[in-house]
Amino acid sequence: MKYTIDKNGYYGKFGGSFIPEMLYPNVEELRLNYQAIMQSPEFKNEFQYLLRHYVGRPTPLFFAARLSEKYRAKIFLKREDLCHTGAHKINNTIGQILLARRLGKGKIIAETGAGQHGVATATVCALMGMDCIVYMGKLDMERQRPNVERMRILGARVIAATSGNMTLKDATNEAMRHWINHPTDTHYIIGSVVGPHPYPDMVAQFQSVISEEIKNQLQNDIGNPYPDYVVACVGGGSNAAGAYYHFLNDEHVQLIGVEAAGKGVNTNESAATTALGKVGILHGSKSLLMQTEDGQVIEPYSISAGLDYPGIGPLHAHLFDVGRVQFINATDDEAMNAGIELSRLEGIIPAIESAHAVAALSQLTLSEEDVVVLNLSGRGDKDLETYIKWGRY
Ligand SMILES: *Cc1c(COP(=O)(O)O)cnc(C)c1O
Numbered sequence: 001m002k003y004t005i006d007k008n009g010y011y012g013k014f015g016g017s018f019i020p021e022m023l024y025p026n027v028e029e030l031r032l033n034y035q036a037i038m039q040s041p042e043f044k045n046e047f048q049y050l051l052r053h054y055v056g057r058p059t060p061l062f063f064a065a066r067l068s069e070k071y072r073a074k075i076f077l078k079r080e081d082l083c084h085t086g087a088h089k090i091n092n093t094i095g096q097i098l099l100a101r102r103l104g105k106g107k108i109i110a111e112t113g114a115g116q117h118g119v120a121t122a123t124v125c126a127l128m129g130m131d132c133i134v135y136m137g138k139l140d141m142e143r144q145r146p147n148v149e150r151m152r153i154l155g156a157r158v159i160a161a162t163s164g165n166m167t168l169k170d171a172t173n174e175a176m177r178h179w180i181n182h183p184t185d186t187h188y189i190i191g192s193v194v195g196p197h198p199y200p201d202m203v204a205q206f207q208s209v210i211s212e213e214i215k216n217q218l219q220n221d222i223g224n225p226y227p228d229y230v231v232a233c234v235g236g237g238s239n240a241a242g243a244y245y246h247f248l249n250d251e252h253v254q255l256i257g258v259e260a261a262g263k264g265v266n267t268n269e270s271a272a273t274t275a276l277g278k279v280g281i282l283h284g285s286k287s288l289l290m291q292t293e294d295g296q297v298i299e300p301y302s303i304s305a306g307l308d309y310p311g312i313g314p315l316h317a318h319l320f321d322v323g324r325v326q327f328i329n330a331t332d333d334e335a336m337n338a339g340i341e342l343s344r345l346e347g348i349i350p351a352i353e354s355a356h357a358v359a360a361l362s363q364l365t366l367s368e369e370d371v372v373v374l375n376l377s378g379r380g381d382k383d384l385e386t387y388i389k390w391g392r393y
Pocket residue numbers: 086087088089116117191192193233234235236237238239240306307351353354377378379
């Protein structure tokens with residue numbers, strides 16, 4: 001069983017590069033160079049230096065004693081919420097901006113839905129003194145005002161996408177169009193393990209630092225690098241890919257992916273792609289996505305903006321297809337309750353995305369000896385309004 005891309009950029013049946021011809025030179029330049037750049041000692045040194053001294057890595061692996069008592073298992077939290085800017089996304093944006101510089105690019109573009117990837121991109125552009133344009137749906141800009149202002153404070157230009165539903169899909173289209181028109185001086189930083197090859201593989205490698213650290217930390221803490229379970233939420237799938245990466249070939253480690261069921265998998269207001277999706281092409285790769293009979297992308301829904309995505313990356317489609325990852329889902333209410341529970345039991349208010357992973361604990365059949373690592377992808381500060389509106393605490 002293989003869980004890495006083949007020479008054509010496929011994970012089993014999924015992946016590849018389905019892009020307009022005009023974009024081909026940009027993606028090809030990246031494809032031909034990314035491995036050599038990422039493997040050079042000079043790149044590795046700079047990446048590792050910034051992860052350590054700028055992002056704050058390694059992030060702690062925290063034994064959650066009260067949560068463990070409640071679920072009768074040994075539960076560890078991987079604290080990605082303690083990364084600079086509050087989530088795992090910065091691991092990827094640091095990696096990609098270092099790559100962009102080595103490709104001689106002076107300008108960066110990105111798309112963003114809720115604004116978290118936009119903020120992580122604007123942050124590294126400020127750090128590197130690079131021009132930054134973030135495309136964001138006009139509707140999303142109204143819904144996520146604080147993140148728009150964060151990006152502006154950091155010096156980025158935020159451009160409203162006014163086509164279609166004026167959300168993430170439309171922002172992505174505008175970013176692609178911009179890239180086609182500025183091929184030589186611009187790099188497009190994609191925010192998850194999605195997009196045309198080589199993005200899914202590149203982003204997964206940048207995020208793989210998460211499982212590399214988990215292995216070392218478990219070895220130190222319990223004398224065994226292998227947990228029984230790794231649990232992570234899945235939007236596009238980057239935090240999950242990072243948390244699974246170095247365990248993929250250790251088949252005795254059970255990998256659990258948690259998708260957002262929204263108001264319920266059968267309500268038409270959901271983002272549970274593996275439960276509802278079919279094979280199709282989205283954002284340049286073949287994967288699973290939520291679509292109508294005639295192939296129109298269905299607008300996803302989740303209370304959590306970061307999980308509100310109609311597909312999953314091709315790696316996850318493959319892991320689902322071959323049964324390596326067990327996908328489950330949690331509703332808005334289950335996630336919100338789990339977020340409050342973690343706050344009360346451990347003094348950690350999680351991002352609502354991460355709260356979906358916490359909600360999975362009650363769906364697993366655990367025993368006292370089981371070691372569970374839960375990837376806490378982000379902190380709840382950005383979600384305070386949503387917690388307040390929900391109100392049940
Ligand atoms: C963006 C985001 C996610 C979802 O994205 P993935 O690529 O699936 O990781 C999850 N958690 C947080 C905190 C996020 O900001």
